[in-house]
Each structure stands twice: as C-alpha cells, then as structure tokens.
Amino acid sequence: MKKIEHIGIAVKDISVSNELFAKLFGEKYYKVEEVESEGVKTSFFKVGHNKIELLEATKEDSPIAKFIDRKGEGIHHIAFDVEDIEEEIARLKQEGFTVLNETPKKGADNKLVAFLHPKTTNGVLIELCQEITNKK
Ligand code: ZN
Numbered sequence: 001m002k003k004i005e006h007i008g009i010a011v012k013d014i015s016v017s018n019e020l021f022a023k024l025f026g027e028k029y030y031k032v033e034e035v036e037s038e039g040v041k042t043s044f045f046k047v048g049h050n051k052i053e054l055l056e057a058t059k060e061d062s063p064i065a066k067f068i069d070r071k072g073e074g075i076h077h078i079a080f081d082v083e084d085i086e087e088e089i090a091r092l093k094q095e096g097f098t099v100l101n102e103t104p105k106k107g108a109d110n111k112l113v114a115f116l117h118p119k120t121t122n123g124v125l126i127e128l129c130q131e132i133t134n135k136k
Contacts, residue, residue, distance in 0.1 A: 001080040001088070005111075005129050006044070006051035010067050010076040014041050014056035021045055021054065029054075033108045040064050042108045053079075053108065077115070079127035085112050088128055092116065104130070 011017040014032075022028045022045075029043040039062025045052045055076060057065035067076055082088040085104045093099055098117035107113035111129040118125045 001082055001128075003081050004050065005079040005081040005127075006053045006109075007075060008053045008055055008077040008079065008127070009074065010064050011054050011056050011073050012068060014043060014054055017054050017056075018043055021052065025052075031109065034058065035106075035108050037105070038062065038064075038107070040108075044109060077125040077127045079113075079129050082128050082130050085114060085128055085130040089114055092128075097121065104128075106132075 009017075018029055018032075025045055025047050027045065029045050031044045032042065033044075034041045036058075039057055039059035041056045041058055043054045045054075055064050057063075057068065059065065064076065089099050089102060089104070093102075098120045100115040100117055102114070104112040104114045107127075107129060110132045112132055113127055113129045116126040116128070
C-alpha cells in the first residue's frame, strides 16, 4: 500500500456537513458525486495532501444508512492507495483478510475500489483504491 488515500466519514445530511467541514477546513469541497450502485452521495475535501470524503446514504438499505443506524455519524472507513488492486486483493486474501468484493468495483472519485471486512481488521473498514487512469 502506498499511502492513505482518504478518510471516509458517514453523515446524515451531507449539505449540512458540507458547510460544517468547509468551515472546519477553511475551504469548500472540490467534488461531489453520487454513486448510484452504492446508494451514496459523496463529497471530497482537500486538506493539504490529504482528502476527506463525506458520505450520505441515498437509500434506506445502503451500507451508510446501516452504519449510521448502528453507530451514528462518524469515521466510516480508511482508504489506502494501491498500485495494483487485483494483486493487493490476492495478497490480502492470502494473509487471511476477508475481502468484501473480490472483483474491484467503480467507486467515487475515479477509483477502482474493494473493501476488507472490519471483522478481520480490528473493526476498521478498509478500502483499497486504485486510480482508474493507472489501470494496466
Ligand atoms: Zn472512500
């Protein structure tokens, strides 16, 4: 893994949180995107070299809605930038981690993504992401 790509925060109302985080960071988000297949609306903020993603559920049965029901708003996942997502998935499976989607899917922000089950990572949902333009 190369670096933390972004940290994802689950929020109930993204328009309210967009204002809040813009105040916090002193800068507006640089991108908003809806990922229909995941039932989420996202926004991305840059903080120096780092990125923060806000996620709001657009469907009652989306993973974000379930997360907020269970735990409330807060940090939802940590995403790591990887060079080759398929290779990394294979390596992590070998190491005994449970990969939630073994075939990478298209996530927000022009990335191929895969998630590791928090049960195998001390309760932390880990997202692997590979920039789509880097795809071999
Ligand atoms: Zn993410």
